[in-house]
Amino acid sequence: xxxxxxxxxxxxxxxxxxxxxxxxxxxxxxxxxxxxxxxxxxxxxxxxxxxxxxxxxxxxxxxxxxxxxxxxxxxxxxxxxxxxxxxxxxxxxxxxxxxxxxxxxxxxxxxxxxxxxxxxxxxxxxxxxxxxxxxxxxxxxxxxxxxxxxxxxxxxxxxxxxxxxxxxxxxxxxxxxxxxxxxxxxxxxxxxxxxxxxxxxxxxxxxxxxxxxxxxxxxxxxxxxxxxxxxxxxxxxxxxxxxxxxxxxxxxxxxxxxxxxxxxxxxxxxxxxxxxxxxxxxxxxxxxxxxxxxxxxxxxxxxxxxxxxxxxx
Ligand code: TXA
Ligand code: MG
Numbered sequence: 001x002x003x004x005x006x007x008x009x010x011x012x013x014x015x016x017x018x019x020x021x022x023x024x025x026x027x028x029x030x031x032x033x034x035x036x037x038x039x040x041x042x043x044x045x046x047x048x049x050x051x052x053x054x055x056x057x058x059x060x061x062x063x064x065x066x067x068x069x070x071x072x073x074x075x076x077x078x079x080x081x082x083x084x085x086x087x088x089x090x091x092x093x094x095x096x097x098x099x100x101x102x103x104x105x106x107x108x109x110x111x112x113x114x115x116x117x118x119x120x121x122x123x124x125x126x127x128x129x130x131x132x133x134x135x136x137x138x139x140x141x142x143x144x145x146x147x148x149x150x151x152x153x154x155x156x157x158x159x160x161x162x163x164x165x166x167x168x169x170x171x172x173x174x175x176x177x178x179x180x181x182x183x184x185x186x187x188x189x190x191x192x193x194x195x196x197x198x199x200x201x202x203x204x205x206x207x208x209x210x211x212x213x214x215x216x217x218x219x220x221x222x223x224x225x226x227x228x229x230x231x232x233x234x235x236x237x238x239x240x241x242x243x244x245x246x247x248x249x250x251x252x253x254x255x256x257x258x259x260x261x262x263x264x265x266x267x268x269x270x271x272x273x274x275x276x277x278x279x280x281x282x283x284x285x286x287x288x289x290x291x292x293x294x295x296x297x298x299x300x301x302x303x304x305x306x307x308x309x310x311x312x313x
Contacts, residue, residue, distance in 0.1 A: 001156050002144065005116065008158040009124045017041055019133040019147045020120055021160025022112040024085045024169050024185070025140040025273070026147050027056070027130025028155070029120075032066075038099045038129055044151060047136045052102035053129040054087050054110050054169075058121035066107045066127060068093045073196060074174040080195040083113035085165045085185050089173035100129055110169055116160040132168060133157075137217050139280070139308075142166055142273045149277070166270040167304055184300040186269055217307040218273075220280035224287045224309035233288050242285040246275060248292060257282065265297045272301065276308070 003011065008018045012029060015037040020029045028045060030037035032055045042049060055066055060078055063070050067090035070078075074088055092107035101107050112118065121128060132140040133147045133155075141147045144159035170185030172192060178201045181189055193199050222244075227233035230251050237243050237253035245251075245258040248268065252258040259275050261268045279287050289305060292298035 001153060002159055003156045005119060005123075005158065008156065009120055011156060012120070012124050012126060012128065017044060017155070019141075019144075019151070019155055019157040020117055020128070020130065021114055021144070021158060021163065022056070022117050022130070023114045023163055024112075024165045024167065025142055025163055026133040026144070026157070027054075027128075028133040028147075028151070029056070029128040029130040032100050032127040032129040033097065035097055035099055038097065041129065041131065042099075044155065045131060045134070045136050047131065049099075050102050051131075051136075052104055052106075052108060053100050053131050054108040055096075055100060056110050056112055056117070056121060056128045056130050058111065058118060060111070062127065063090070063109060066093060066096055066109055067091060069176075071174060071176050073177050073179060076197075077172060077174065077179070077192065077195055078111075081170075081187055081192075082111040083118070084111070084187070085113075085169040086110065086187050087169045087171040087183075089171060089182060091175065106173065108171065114160060114163075116158065120158070137219055139218055139220055139273055139276055140168060141277075142270075146273070146277055162270075162274070164270060166272055166274075167300060170300070184303050186266065186300055188296055188299065190296060216310045218304045219308045219310075220276050220287065222280050222282075222284055222287050224289055224305070226289050226291045226305060226309045228291050230290055233290055237288060240286065243288050244279050244282050244284040244286075245288040245290075246279060247290045251290070253288065256284065265292070265301055268292075269301055272304070 015034045017030045017040045069091045087110040134150045142163040144157045170187040171183035173180045245253045249263040
């Protein structure tokens with residue numbers, strides 16, 4: 001069900017759930033200080049209770065409502081990457097509801113850049129918990145119709161157009177003057193290290209759990225097979241009928257439909273989930289996908305595709 005801005009804000013203030021656009025993917029939003037509202041998010045998404053939620057806020061002044069510590073390093077990163085596709089995991093204030101942080105001692109915060117999201121946040125005055133607006137482990141939505149398709153027409157959706165970034169935010173945990181990368185997004189590790197003035201702490205024992213990082217994730221219903229080379233993909237398709245292909249740049253398979261995405265990580269990311277949604281709708285036996293090159297700017301896309309393909313590898 002589509003709702004307008006005023007309806008969305010009124011619903012959120014009443015403790016109801018509304019899917020909202022952001023520049024990364026659509027989020028299923030609810031008042032992050034309302035336990036009942038948050039329970040609806042977990043129920044609709046069929047999300048495991050041990051997977052915490054990102055709280056979206058309008059301004060840096062609100063960080064102190066949620067985080068017990070906003071260290072100089074965290075402030076530097078916030079200043080460089082907010083508003084944007086960047087989430088900071090910080091030590092939580094004890095009063096942050098357990099259901100938001102799934103019992104962790106930290107809270108994840110993000111200031112999104114999307115103008116309509118900003119308006120919802122500013123006019124409601126709320127911190128909004130919003131995981132991606134899809135069923136747990138399924139493909140994230142980048143349009144309002146993806147949300148309706150994935151969660152059902154009864155879920156209210158605020159339509160803010162197609163998401164410009166197209167994959168989920170980069171997540172960084174900061175404790176004092178140390179930072180760790182919990183999830184890759186289009187803001188890469190090198191850019192963060194440059195702002196931080198130091199590399200990520202990669203000590204495994206020190207790394208906080210990122211409970212949502214299931215190996216099978218971001219996944220269409222149709223199984224996926226990844227190929228490191230175009231010619232391997234094309235060869236495979238000649239002996240396996242009923243496949244649909246996704247290739248980077250040029251190329252096609254003779255036996256089925258081929259989707260081609262631009263050979264640029266940013267424009268490809270913007271279209272990636274929409275293309276996977278379209279491919280999934282064709283009820284093919286298998287989705288054949290050309291893996292991106294081994295260069296750092298493609299790492300976030302590689303991460304999503306390898307998680308999506310896990311069940312067939
Ligand atoms: O771009 C995005 O981040 C989108 C939009 C809607 O903002 N949101 C999103 O939410 O991707 P979700 O719930 O699908 O993924 C959030 C990830 C999960 O893997 C979760 O485990 C992790 O963030 N997370 C949340 N709070 C955390 C915490 N306190 N500590 C560690 N990981 C946390
Ligand atoms: Mg998600």
